[in-house]
Amino acid sequence: MTEEFREVDLCVTAPRGFRAGAVACGIKSDAAIKDLAILASDVPCVAAGTFTTSRTPAAPVLLCREYLRSGKAQAVVVNSGNANCATGEQGLRNAYRMAELAAAHLGIPKELVLCSSTGIIGRQLPMEKIEQGIAAIELSSQSGNDFAEAILTTDTRPKRIALEFEIEGRTVRLGGATKGAGMIYPNMATMLCYLTTDVAVEQAWLQEELRAAVAESFNMISVDGDMSTNDTCLLFANGLAGNRPLNEAHPDAPRFREALRRVTTYLAREIARDGEGATKLMTVHVRGARDRTDAIKAARGITLSPLWQCALAGGDPNWGRIVAALGACGCTLDPNRFDIFIGPVQVVQQGGAASYDEAAARAVMAASEVTVTIDLHLGEAEATAWGCDLTHGYIDENTLYTR
Amino acid sequence: MTEEFREVDLCVTAPRGFRAGAVACGIKSDAAIKDLAILASDVPCVAAGTFTTSRTPAAPVLLCREYLRSGKAQAVVVNSGNANCATGEQGLRNAYRMAELAAAHLGIPKELVLCSSTGIIGRQLPMEKIEQGIAAIELSSQSGNDFAEAILTTDTRPKRIALEFEIEGRTVRLGGATKGAGMIYPNMATMLCYLTTDVAVEQAWLQEELRAAVAESFNMISVDGDMSTNDTCLLFANGLAGNRPLNEAHPDAPRFREALRRVTTYLAREIARDGEGATKLMTVHVRGARDRTDAIKAARGITLSPLWQCALAGGDPNWGRIVAALGACGCTLDPNRFDIFIGPVQVVQQGGAASYDEAAARAVMAASEVTVTIDLHLGEAEATAWGCDLTHGYIDENTLYTR
Numbered sequence: 001m002t003e004e005f006r007e008v009d010l011c012v013t014a015p016r017g018f019r020a021g022a023v024a025c026g027i028k029s030d031a032a033i034k035d036l037a038i039l040a041s042d043v044p045c046v047a048a049g050t051f052t053t054s055r056t057p058a059a060p061v062l063l064c065r066e067y068l069r070s071g072k073a074q075a076v077v078v079n080s081g082n083a084n085c086a087t088g089e090q091g092l093r094n095a096y097r098m099a100e101l102a103a104a105h106l107g108i109p110k111e112l113v114l115c116s117s118t119g120i121i122g123r124q125l126p127m128e129k130i131e132q133g134i135a136a137i138e139l140s141s142q143s144g145n146d147f148a149e150a151i152l153t154t155d156t157r158p159k160r161i162a163l164e165f166e167i168e169g170r171t172v173r174l175g176g177a178t179k180g181a182g183m184i185y186p187n188m189a190t191m192l193c194y195l196t197t198d199v200a201v202e203q204a205w206l207q208e209e210l211r212a213a214v215a216e217s218f219n220m221i222s223v224d225g226d227m228s229t230n231d232t233c234l235l236f237a238n239g240l241a242g243n244r245p246l247n248e249a250h251p252d253a254p255r256f257r258e259a260l261r262r263v264t265t266y267l268a269r270e271i272a273r274d275g276e277g278a279t280k281l282m283t284v285h286v287r288g289a290r291d292r293t294d295a296i297k298a299a300r301g302i303t304l305s306p307l308w309q310c311a312l313a314g315g316d317p318n319w320g321r322i323v324a325a326l327g328a329c330g331c332t333l334d335p336n337r338f339d340i341f342i343g344p345v346q347v348v349q350q351g352g353a354a355s356y357d358e359a360a361a362r363a364v365m366a367a368s369e370v371t372v373t374i375d376l377h378l379g380e381a382e383a384t385a386w387g388c389d390l391t392h393g394y395i396d397e398n399t400l401y402t403r
Numbered sequence: 404m405t406e407e408f409r410e411v412d413l414c415v416t417a418p419r420g421f422r423a424g425a426v427a428c429g430i431k432s433d434a435a436i437k438d439l440a441i442l443a444s445d446v447p448c449v450a451a452g453t454f455t456t457s458r459t460p461a462a463p464v465l466l467c468r469e470y471l472r473s474g475k476a477q478a479v480v481v482n483s484g485n486a487n488c489a490t491g492e493q494g495l496r497n498a499y500r501m502a503e504l505a506a507a508h509l510g511i512p513k514e515l516v517l518c519s520s521t522g523i524i525g526r527q528l529p530m531e532k533i534e535q536g537i538a539a540i541e542l543s544s545q546s547g548n549d550f551a552e553a554i555l556t557t558d559t560r561p562k563r564i565a566l567e568f569e570i571e572g573r574t575v576r577l578g579g580a581t582k583g584a585g586m587i588y589p590n591m592a593t594m595l596c597y598l599t600t601d602v603a604v605e606q607a608w609l610q611e612e613l614r615a616a617v618a619e620s621f622n623m624i625s626v627d628g629d630m631s632t633n634d635t636c637l638l639f640a641n642g643l644a645g646n647r648p649l650n651e652a653h654p655d656a657p658r659f660r661e662a663l664r665r666v667t668t669y670l671a672r673e674i675a676r677d678g679e680g681a682t683k684l685m686t687v688h689v690r691g692a693r694d695r696t697d698a699i700k701a702a703r704g705i706t707l708s709p710l711w712q713c714a715l716a717g718g719d720p721n722w723g724r725i726v727a728a729l730g731a732c733g734c735t736l737d738p739n740r741f742d743i744f745i746g747p748v749q750v751v752q753q754g755g756a757a758s759y760d761e762a763a764a765r766a767v768m769a770a771s772e773v774t775v776t777i778d779l780h781l782g783e784a785e786a787t788a789w790g791c792d793l794t795h796g797y798i799d800e801n802t803l804y805t806r
Contacts, residue, residue, distance in 0.1 A: 056730030056738045056754070086726045088739060088755040121723025122756045224709040225628065226724075227731035306627040306709070307801055314802030320524025321629075323489045327459030328630035335459045336491060351459070352491040353525045391802075392795050398710055399717030399794075 005259055006164045008173065013144030014162030015173040015198035017042040017240040020143040022150035025133025027081035027119070027126060036133040037150035039194055040075035040106055045236040046200075046245075047073035047114075048207040050214045052231035058085035059095040060115045061232060067099075067111055071203035074112035076194060076234060077102035077134065078151050080179070084117035084125050085229040094125045101134045116192050116232050118153055118179065148177035151192055154397060155180040159270040163259050167252045172199045172241040174259045178267040180223075180274050191218065193233040193267060199256060200239030202247040209257055210235045217264035220296070220385040223275035224394065225304050235260075272386040277393025280312055281369045287382040288338075288375040294331040295376075295383035301329025302372060303387030312370060313389035317361035319347040322372060333376050341373040408662055409567045411576065416547030417565030418576040418601035420445040420643040423546040425553035428536025430484035430522070430529060439536040440553035442597055443478035443509055448639040449603075449648075450476035450517075451610040453617045455634035461488035462498040463518045464635060470502075470514055474606035477515035479597060479637060480505035480537065481554050483582075487520035487528050488632040497528045504537045519595050519635050521556055521582065551580035554595055557800060558583040562673040566662050570655045575602045575644040577662045581670040583626075583677050594621060596636040596670060602659060603642030605650040612660055613638045620667035623699070623788040626678035627797065628707045638663075675789040680796025683715055684772045690785040691741075691778040697734040698779075698786035704732025705775060706790030715773060716792035720764035722750040725775060736779050744776040 013020050022037035049068045051061050067073065077098055084091050095115055103110035117125065148160040162175035178193040195210075214233050239245070246256055273281040284302045289295035302308060305325035311318040322340055326333065340348035343364030345356050364370060416423050425440035452471045454464050470476065480501055487494050498518055506513035520528065551563040565578035581596040598613075617636055642648065649656050676684040687705040692698035705711060708728035714721040725743055729736065743751035746767030748759050767773060 052730075054727070054730035055734070055736050056726050083723070086723065086738075086751065086755050088753065091755075121726055122751075226708055226710045226727065229727050229730050305629055306797075307629045310798055310801030313798065316802065320486070320489065323459050323524055324457070324629065324632050327455075327457035327632050331458070333458050335489075348489070348525075350491070352489050352494075390798060392798055394709075395713055395716065395793060395795055395798065398713030399719065 004165060005262060008162045008164045010142065010144040011148050011160035011162050011175045011177045012039055012194055012196045013141050014175040015196050017198060017238050018196045019139035019141050020147035021137040021139040022143065022146040023133050023136045025129045027079055027129060034146065034150035035081045036079045036130065036137070037147045038075060038077045038102055038137050038139060039147050040139060041236055041238040043238055043240065044072055044074045044112055045238040046071060046203045046206055048203065048210040048235045050211055050233045052228055054227055054229045056086060056229050058083050058117060058230040059087060059091040060084055060117045061230060062092060063095045063099060064114045064232060064234070067114055070111065072112060073114050073236060074108050075102060075106055076114040076116060078116040078192065079125070079130060080151055080153050081119040082117055082123055082125050083119050083121045083230050085121045087122065087124055090124055094127055097127060098125065098130055101131055105134050105137065114234060116230065118151065118192055118230055121229065144175060144177065151177065151179045153179065154276055156274055159267050159274065161263055161266050163263060165255060165259050167199050167241060167256060168243040170241050170243060173197065174199070174263055176263045176267050178271060180271040191228060191231045191271065193218065195235040195263065197237045198240040199237055200241060200243050200245040201237040202245045205247040206235060206237055209260055213260045213264045216261065217268035220300065221268045221272040222300065222303050222387050223272065269386050272388050275388035276397045277391040278388030279368070279391060280389045282312055282387045282389065283369070283371040283384060285371065285382065285384045286374045286376065288377045288379060289381040290332045290379040292381045292383060295381045297329045297331040298326060298374060298376065299383045299385035301325050303385045306390055309387065309390035312365070313391045315362060315365040317342050317347060317365050323348065326374065332378060334378065337377045339375045339377070343371055407568060408665060411565045411567045413545065413547040414551055414563035414565050414578045414580045415442055415597055415599045416544050417578040418599050420601060420641050421599045422542040422544050423550035424540040424542040425546065425549040426536050426539045428532045430482055430532060437549065437553035438484045439482045439533065439540070440550045441478060441480045441505055441540050441542060442550050443542060444639055444641040446641050446643065447475055447477045447515055448641040449474060449606045449609055451606065451613040451638045453614055453636045455631055457630055457632045459489060459632050461486050461520060461633040462490060462494040463487055463520045464633060465495060466498045466502060467517045467635060467637070470517055473514065475515060476517050476639060477511050478505060478509055479517040479519060481519040481595065482528070482533060483554055483556050484522040485520055485526055485528050486522050486524045486633050489525045490527055493527055497530055500530060501528065501533055504534055508537050508540065517637060519633065521554065521595055521633055524632065547578060547580065554580065554582045556582065557679055558677055560677060562670050562677065564666055564669050566666060568658060568662050570602050570644060570659060571646045573644050573646060576600065577666055579666045579670050581674060583674040594631060594634045594674065596621065598638040598666065600640045601644040602640055603644060603646050603648040604640040605648045608650045609638060609640055612663055616663045616667040619664065620671035623703065624671045624675045625703065625706050625790050626675065672789050675791050678791035679800045680794040681791035682771070682794060683792045685715055685790045685792065686772070686774040686787060688774065688785065688787045689777045689779065691780045691782060692784040693735045693782040695784045695786060698784045700732045700734040701729060701777060701779065702786045702788035704728050704734070706788045709793055712790065712793035715768070716794045718765060718768040720745050720750060720768050726751065729777065735781060737781065740780045742778045742780070746774055
């Protein structure tokens with residue numbers, strides 16, 4: 001099968017039975033920018049979610065965690081421009097109210113409507129605008145891309161994808177839209193991701209697969225190391241494809257897993273690539289680690305180093321910074337054994353300077369995508385993490401604000 | 404006693420019996436800048452040290468750890484401009500050779516001479532220049548400040564202090580010199596600190612007190628969260644004050660402890676204030692934590708947040724970033740209970756927006772020193788950490804390099 005996974009348009013409304021809509025309701029200062037959106041299925045879905053581990057989670061995260069205990073959901077309402085975080089009891093009431101308004105608008109039970117917010121922390125939601133906004137939203141199966149735009153804050157572009165593939169010989173789809181990592185005042189942001197599929201899936205297996213996919217994608221990216229209060233990833237499976245519900249034992253389970261990994265990894269990379277001020281996507285691949293935990297520590301450790309992020313911005317193959325970040329990350333290593341490659345150029349051999357062509361290394365560093373490969377030569381485990389460079393743009397977005 | 408601790412000049416050569424000297428030997432590209440220095444005592448000292456926890460430690464760190472097992476040392480030789488890290492067996496041989504050359508120059512046993520390096524990672528030391536440099540160093544009891552200058556890399560100014568106080572009625576001194584955190588190519592750097600005293604101290608107690616003082620000072624600062632391969636803090640006590648050696652039971656032990664804390668805290672704050680590109684010193688004080696570990700997590704968590712560092716640079720009292728960093732740091736907290744103050748202005752009350760004067764908060768943020776206070780209202784533990792803002796200057800120092 002040469003095209004086992006085919007890319008199609010409309011992201012979250014690509015799978016059958018999903019509709020979306022978005023409006024500009026005035027939460028953001030620019031009244032022309034869409035800042036409120038609904039994504040809904042025609043029928044109730046099996047749903048799964050993963051959330052920030054912050055101890056100051058935003059109100060919508062608390063709502064999602066509660067409603068998702070049922071394993072079911074049918075819609076989500078999302079606003080950008082206001083995070084509804086550090087807003088206390090009132091904030092929590094507003095989150096439930098927002099979901100309730102969307103449920104009434106859609107004519108479905110309120111317990112089946114989730115909600116998300118993203119934007120500035122510490123301000124109450126403008127509920128009147130949200131109420132009017134929700135009433136004005138018209139849903140359509142063609143509006144997935146509108147939804148993907150309305151959830152953005154400091155992102156420079158939407159991040160969306162949909163794949164078409166076969167389950168039990170039927171053509172099915174899996175779509176996704178996400179917004180990027182980074183927080184900016186007055187449009188403080190966070191990472192949100194919505195995934196939809198018409199495949200029928202058993203809930204427990206769906207939750208397990210989502211958690212595993214997120215661990216290898218969204219949990220392996222960083223822009224600045226700052227963790228958000230609102231991070232949310234939701235997956236809706238409405239079963240309209242009519243297949244026998246997927247679980248571990250289903251022969252097509254691996255194909256669904258592969259589609260999910262492709263979608264989440266694509267969206268995660270797009271977030272890293274569009275980090276605040278970023279000009280380059282960094283991929284760090286660690287192999288030869290003693291175990292998976294060590295591999296993750298090392299891969300993430302390199303993406304998180306501001307000094308290496310700066311070197312990347314400057315196109316400087318200054319591998320001493322990789323060595324320092326590797327030493328600091330806490331992974332098991334033998335200082336006289338590890339190798340480091342920048343692109344195909346081996347810069348470190350057995351822990352010390354390799355003999356390499358400086359010009360070749362600089363040429364690799366000049367590209368818009370740079371891959372660092374580390375071989376620890378201690379075992380078989382590997383991991384991949386993604387990040388971006390650190391530039392004036394990051395500083396500007398986060399110091400220059402509108403009063 | 405109104406002046407229990409009096410500040411005096413000459414830092415590391417302020418205590419009796421310590422001498423220092425420095426030369427420019429050509430390790431740094433600018434041949435006029437001093438880059439090699441020796442600090443020595445006239446007699447063998449009881450010595451203690453703390454080091455980086457990096458798993459890729461520089462060669463001099465390995466030497467110090469080995470020689471310090473004896474608990475004795477008499478001198479240290481330090482070069483800036485080259486870190487002697489990721490240099491393998493040759494690097495280790497060079498570190499031992501460097502100490503040996505200094506020992507021969509001083510006419511003392513080689514096992515009593517420690518060494519440190521700071522600068523670029525991955526290049527072998529220019530041993531010929533170092534050999535000639537060591538031979539040219541003339542030591543004097545007036546050269547403490549020269550020593551403090553020769554150990555610098557990207558620091559904009561020396562960091563040094565000496566205090567005079569009484570032990571058993573005798574006038575004694577404790578001095579220190581340090582260089583700052585931050586790594587820059589081609590003058591990649593690290594944190595180094597040298598402390599000297601003429602007080603007689605038992606070695607085990609000295610090591611314990613140094614570890615405790617470092618934990619509350621150098622281990623509570625951050626510039627960019629990057630940990631170095633060369634971090635070293637050495638304390639030499641030559642006993643020339645002639646007192647009965649201090650230990651926990653000595654009645655003047657608290658006074659020595661207080662002097663040591665004052666010196667290490669002062670030097671640590673100076674490092675944070677002079678972080679690469681920094682324009683502001685940030686102090687974060689956490690109180691009301693359940694335990695000390697939580698207090699440290701929270702205080703360090705705030706200083707490590709690039710988003711809050713950017714807000715500080717912009718003078719923006721954007722406390723949502725403090726809330727986000729607090730939620731992410733892993734400390735135990737009640738999201739509806741914590742208070743946050745920026746200077747004296749309470750911006751968060753019980754986890755949500757307090758009613759405060761925006762102009763007053765902006766005025767506090769405009770100063771060159773900003774203190775954030777967090778009360779978790781969960782217990783009695785507290786901690787203080789120091790950091791700095793994140794500016795274009797940091798990016799420039801770490802992307803714009805000399806080829």
